[in-house]
Amino acid sequence: MLKTRIKEYRAxxxxxxxxxAKKVGVRRETIGHLENGRYNPxxxxxxxxxKVFETTVEDLFKY
Incomplete structure (x- = not known):
């Protein structure tokens, strides 16, 4: 399962x-699904x- 640090970075x-969601051009629900591991971006x-969080994809997402 995909693990993300999006919630941590958002805080x-x-x-x-x-x-x-507005910054990256998706719906708010998409961000929620990403944070809960129900959606692979x-x-x-x-x-x-x-890019929004000035970090790497590898740091943000753990497979």
Whole structure:
């Protein structure tokens, strides 16, 4: 199962799921599914989220 640190990074950057969703062009539900491990992001989405948090895809997602 995919593990993510999105929630942790969102807290650090003080972003809501809605804020992050707007920044990367997806729906808020998508961010929720990612955080709960119910959705595997496309490479582009993973890279876009990593860019928002100024980190690497590898640091954000653990397979």
């Amino acid at each position: 650090k950057y003080n972003l809501s799921q809605e804020d992050l 496309s490479l582009k989405l993973a890279m876009d989220i990593a």
